[in-house]
Amino acid sequence: MAIKIDRPPHWWGSFTLPIEQSLQWRIGPLTLVVRCLEGEWHIGHQRTVDFDKDDTTWEFQPTDQRPEALDKHSRYIFSKMVKRLTLTPRLADRPIISRPRVPFNLTAGEGVTLYVSSPLWLELALETSPATVLEEVAIQRPSDTWFGPSTLEGELCYASSTHCRINLSELPQRTHRAITPVLIRNQADTTLTVERLNLPAPLLSLYTCANGQLWTPRVTLIRGKHGDMAELKIDHKAPKQAESPELLSTPRNTANAGVLIRAFNAVFN
Numbered sequence: 001m002a003i004k005i006d007r008p009p010h011w012w013g014s015f016t017l018p019i020e021q022s023l024q025w026r027i028g029p030l031t032l033v034v035r036c037l038e039g040e041w042h043i044g045h046q047r048t049v050d051f052d053k054d055d056t057t058w059e060f061q062p063t064d065q066r067p068e069a070l071d072k073h074s075r076y077i078f079s080k081m082v083k084r085l086t087l088t089p090r091l092a093d094r095p096i097i098s099r100p101r102v103p104f105n106l107t108a109g110e111g112v113t114l115y116v117s118s119p120l121w122l123e124l125a126l127e128t129s130p131a132t133v134l135e136e137v138a139i140q141r142p143s144d145t146w147f148g149p150s151t152l153e154g155e156l157c158y159a160s161s162t163h164c165r166i167n168l169s170e171l172p173q174r175t176h177r178a179i180t181p182v183l184i185r186n187q188a189d190t191t192l193t194v195e196r197l198n199l200p201a202p203l204l205s206l207y208t209c210a211n212g213q214l215w216t217p218r219v220t221l222i223r224g225k226h227g228d229m230a231e232l233k234i235d236h237k238a239p240k241q242a243e244s245p246e247l248l249s250t251p252r253n254t255a256n257a258g259v260l261i262r263a264f265n266a267v268f269n
Contacts, residue, residue, distance in 0.1 A: 011058045012087045024063040028176035030139045033067045039081055044070035045137050058175050084127040089120045090249050092201040097147050098160040103195040111185040114164040115171045116199050118178045139176045147198055149265045178214040181239050188227035198267050202252040209242035230267040232260040
């Protein structure tokens with residue numbers, strides 16, 4: 001029989017599992033079950049296809065369910081038992097391609113801020129020194145997409161399942177997704193048509209704020225005067241919309257000096 005464990009304030013953090021006990025998380029479409037045995041860790045997960053995409057709730061509880069009863073499960077063996085597990089939200093390992101609900105034109109000299117919603121991964125690690133990462137699990141696995149001017153030039157990315165919005169209030173705020181403010185400035189002499197944009201998720205850190213919403217730093221995209229190059233800047237702190245921010249995870253990759261000059265097609269396409 002499962003013992004009683006108090007519900008934590010967030011679905012991420014550090015958790016101590018009693019021997020031969022299982023814990024279950026329900027985060028958006030993901031069900032995760034972790035079981036601790038003597039010298040072993042068992043992890044199982046599965047996703048619900050028809051979940052409510054506007055769901056902002058999450059659940060945490062002890063369970064009698066075994067990880068091997070779920071669609072995907074794995075087993076880890078250790079000579080020395082560690083009973084403390086850390087769950088850390090991480091951003092995607094590829095760029096995220098997001099589209100506005102309706103494409104729009106940005107005339108010469110104009111700027112606009114879009115808000116992009118990104119899917120998250122769960123990193124499961126044992127509290128050793130250094131930490132022992134067991135695996136990463138996508139809370140909601142996005143579909144693959146190609147971004148670039150041709151099949152020979154570009155990169156493999158993820159397609160966002162939600163539209164980016166100009167008004168933050170119109171963007172559903174979900175516990176299993178992060179929000180990125182993207183400032184676009186058109187300094188060229190010609191109009192910029194924004195149909196989709198490339199968000200460099202692997203270059204972004206992740207923050208939580210007072211209400212539990214997850215944020216990344218602001219990204220600024222500046223279309224140069226000649227229109228064929230774009231300057232990409234990433235802030236080194238949480239955006240102003242994140243109240244009392246706390247850093248949860250650092251970028252997967254690093255950008256030189258926080259400023260990149262990229263081919264125009266590598267940012268807008």
